[in-house]
Amino acid sequence: MSFKKINIHNFRLIESLVIENIKQVNLITGRNNCGKTSVLEAIFLLIGMSNPQLPLSIHSFRNLMLTEDEEFKYLFKDLDFSKNLTIGGELDSEERMLEIKAIYPQFAEISPQISGKLQLSKDEFLSNASASTVDGADIEGLRFSFNINGENNFEAEIRLKQGQINLNLSPYNEKLRASFINPSTIMMDLDRRLDKIVVRKDLKTIINALREIEPNLSDIRMGARGMVYADIGIDKLVPINVMGDGIRRILAILAAISERKNGILLIDEVENGLHYRTLSILWRAILKMALDNKVQLFITTHSYECIEAFTQVYQEQKLDIGENFISLFRIGNNQGKHRAFQYEADTLLAGIEGEFEVR
Numbered sequence: 001m002s003f004k005k006i007n008i009h010n011f012r013l014i015e016s017l018v019i020e021n022i023k024q025v026n027l028i029t030g031r032n033n034c035g036k037t038s039v040l041e042a043i044f045l046l047i048g049m050s051n052p053q054l055p056l057s058i059h060s061f062r063n064l065m066l067t068e069d070e071e072f073k074y075l076f077k078d079l080d081f082s083k084n085l086t087i088g089g090e091l092d093s094e095e096r097m098l099e100i101k102a103i104y105p106q107f108a109e110i111s112p113q114i115s116g117k118l119q120l121s122k123d124e125f126l127s128n129a130s131a132s133t134v135d136g137a138d139i140e141g142l143r144f145s146f147n148i149n150g151e152n153n154f155e156a157e158i159r160l161k162q163g164q165i166n167l168n169l170s171p172y173n174e175k176l177r178a179s180f181i182n183p184s185t186i187m188m189d190l191d192r193r194l195d196k197i198v199v200r201k202d203l204k205t206i207i208n209a210l211r212e213i214e215p216n217l218s219d220i221r222m223g224a225r226g227m228v229y230a231d232i233g234i235d236k237l238v239p240i241n242v243m244g245d246g247i248r249r250i251l252a253i254l255a256a257i258s259e260r261k262n263g264i265l266l267i268d269e270v271e272n273g274l275h276y277r278t279l280s281i282l283w284r285a286i287l288k289m290a291l292d293n294k295v296q297l298f299i300t301t302h303s304y305e306c307i308e309a310f311t312q313v314y315q316e317q318k319l320d321i322g323e324n325f326i327s328l329f330r331i332g333n334n335q336g337k338h339r340a341f342q343y344e345a346d347t348l349l350a351g352i353e354g355e356f357e358v359r
Contacts (some may be wrong), residue, residue, distance in 0.1 A: 001176055002264070002296040003043070005090040010076060010083035012038040017338040023327040025290050027310055028300045030331035035338055036300040037062075039331065040180065040266040043298060046087045047178040047264060049098040049146040050170045052158035061182055061268075067163040069139050075100065081139060091176075098146045102139040103157065141166070179260050182268035186252045191226035193255040198222060205292065206254045209285035213247050213278060220251075249273050250282050254289055261293040270299045271306040279309035287313060291321050 006019045014035050028036050041058040048054045055075055059066050066072065073079040081102035088097045141159035157168040197203055203220055211217050219231040220240070228251075229237035240248055249272075257265055271279060290297050301307065307328065314326050328343040 001091045001093060003089050003091055006039075006043060006046075007086070007088040008039065008042045009087070010085045011042050011087060012075065013077070013333075013336075014038055014042075014338050015077055015336060017331070017340060019329055019340045019342075021327065021342060023325055024295075025287060025297045025326045026299065027307065027326070027328045028298060028331060029302060029307060029328065031333070032302065034331045034333045036302070036331055037182075037268050040268055040298055040300060042087045043089070043264075044178060044180050044266055045100075046089050046096060046098050047176050048174065049096065049144060050154065050156055050172045050174050052142065052144050052156040052167060052169070053165070055100075055142065055158070056160075056165070058180075061180065061185060063184065066160060069141050069160050072102070072139070072142050072160070075142075094148050095150070096146065096148050097150070098144060101143050101145065103141040103143050103159070104139055144170075146170075146172075177260065177263035178266060179256055179263070180266040180268070181253070181256050183272040186249060186256075190252050190255060191222065191228060193252075193259040194220065194228060195222055197255060197258050202258060205285070205289055206251065206258065209254060209281065209288075210247055210251060212281045213250070214243065245273050246275055246278050250278065250285070253282065254285055257286065257289045257295050257297070258293055260295050262295070264296045264298070267297065267299045269301065271301050271303040276303075276305040276309075279303075279306050280313055283310050283313040284317070287317055287321055287325070291325070 002024065003022050004020075005022060006017075008014050008017045010016075012035065013033070017035070017039070019039070028039055030036050041061075044058060045054050055072060056066055059074065064074070066074075073081060076085055077083045085100045086097065087100075088095070141157055144156040144158075145153065146155075147153045152172075154170040154172040155168075156170040159166040194203075197206070198221075207217060207220060214230070214232060216232040217230055218233060221229045221231065221237060223229050223237075223239075228240040230240050230243060231237055240251065253267065253270065256267075270282070274282065286297070286299075289295070310326075310328075314321075318325070330341045330343070332339045332341055
């Protein structure tokens with residue numbers, strides 16, 4: 001399954017954003033602080049809508065560790081729990097909707113002296129009056145309400161106190177799968193991903209791509225304690241860690257695509273740590289692996305060189321991968337109003353040639 005349309009409301013800085021006509025490989029660009037990463041996070045939450053721990057995950061991707069329920073406010077527009085946070089999506093065969101709400105105490109605390117009274121004196125009322133409908137506006141966690149095709153509503157909850165997590169899970173069995181990688185997490189689980197690929201005897205495409213950087217590379221092997229080795233034709237295997245950051249990052253991206261076969265992969269700042277000369281190598285491998293593994297990709301960048309390489313590689317390969325395979329979305333933010341401007345393949349090519357601003 002793959003997404004065709006995404007709706008995001010009151011998430012992070014985004015009040016409302018609709019992304020339509022989504023393709024298999026989608027490059028998302030825009031100025032800093034326009035909401036590129038937030039779009040990936042919203043899609044991640046929607047795919048894992050039955051997993052109430054994901055708010056903790058997406059904040060850890062930003063190196064922010066939440067310890068109290070109150071800190072869930074970072075999910076909501078204007079840090080306001082009263083905002084109606086919803087994320088929806090249309091896929092090939094279903095529509096899904098996720099609503100995230102704060103859980104408030106069922107009643108405000110009332111002093112024992114007036115508990116049970118049907119009437120209060122003026123002094124008693126004023127001493128217990130609050131400007132909020134919930135005393136102190138404290139919350140007790142988040143509730144995830146979600147459904148498929150508007151039917152079979154499910155709920156899941158998370159509560160967080162002093163770093164202790166309390167979950168109330170839904171019986172819903174999620175079939176859609178996704179992974180999220182960014183510059184700080186890209187190397188995590190590389191050994192596990194490669195191990196699965198080795199078992200499937202599916203390393204050939206990755207090795208062929210990496211040979212454009214290291215022509216002598218003939219094999220990749222797993223060692224003890226998660227070490228990854230490369231065979232470059234000398235007497236001993238060489239740890240991949242000493243072969244340069246670029247080759248390691250490309251290996252990690254391609255391994256993530258291969259592992260997520262028939263699923264969805266979200267990649268934030270794909271160009272990070274890569275020399276501009278390697279971007280064409282990366283895009284050739286990404287497009288081929290996305291096609292071969294039937295993976296839908298959502299990828300962010302703010303690099304013009306990355307967009308240019310993406311465009312040029314597509315122009316080279318469009319006869320093989322088809323006219324309806326890629327798209328670029330520029331996220332615009334005009335005085336707090338977000339909009340996704342779409343450039344389909346041919347429009348994007350013309351735009352690059354005309355040197356207009358797409359980032």
